[in-house]
Structure formats: C-alpha cells, structure tokens
Amino acid sequence: MTDFFHLSLEKSDINAISNLGLAHLGDAVYELMVRGWLCTMGHGKSNDLHKLTVSYVAAPAQAAAVEKLLPHLTDEERGIFRRGRNTRVNAIPHGATPGEYHAATGLETLFGSLYLSGKTDRLNHLFSIIIGEEE
DSSP: OOOTTSOOOOHHHHHTSOHHHHHHHHHHHHHHHHHHHHHHTTOOOHHHHHHHHHHHHSHHHHHHHHHHHGGGOOHHHHHHHHHHHTOOOSOOOTTOOHHHHHHHHHHHHHHHHHHHTTOHHHHHHHHHHHTTSOO
C-alpha cells in the first residue's frame, strides 16, 4: 500500500506533472502546514481558525512569503518556483494582483514538488522562515 503522507517520487516523475498539478498539491500542503501551525499556537475556535488560515493562504500573503524565501532557495528550488510562477492561469482571484497570484502559484508549485520528493525537512525549514521562526 502506498504511504501518501510520505511520498518520494523521482525527479523525472515530478517533472511529468503539470505546473498547475504541482500547484494544486502544493496549495493543500501549504494550507495543511498553516492549519497545523495555527492549532499548535492555541487557536481553537473554528471561525477564528478559518479566518486566520485564509489570511495566510491568500495570494497576497503567499506572495509576501515568497519574498522572505527567495534568498534561502537553492538554484533548483528557484527553478521550480519560476516554473510555477510563469504558468499561464485562466483567472486571477479578486483581492490579488496578477503578480501576487503568479508568485503564490510559484510557491505552491515549489511546496508540491518538495512534498512529492519526500523533502519534508526542507518544507519545514522553509515554512519556519515564512512564519518567522527561522531566518
């Protein structure tokens, strides 16, 4: 049985997944990390949790997170981020500029790729930078 919580795909298999497919997965990975972090911070009311989660996973917040991460990314990670950022999207959500949305898509693509690679330590390190626990 496949352990979908601890995947470790080959680079060629990950590269075969569309940019938007990686972003789709990365969006879920990022949101799960945000939700877990908020719960461990003692936020318990579901309405508060939802509002806080949305404030962290919305495109403008993810674009700000990218700015924190860029100096810490490896060349390979920058390439994955650019791959996602440069993806053509059909619609931009209200409340986000095209630049913010493209940056958010790049972040999600990176998180999806790292997750599929089994690089959970790296995901945790990058997330710690985003939330200000690590520089």
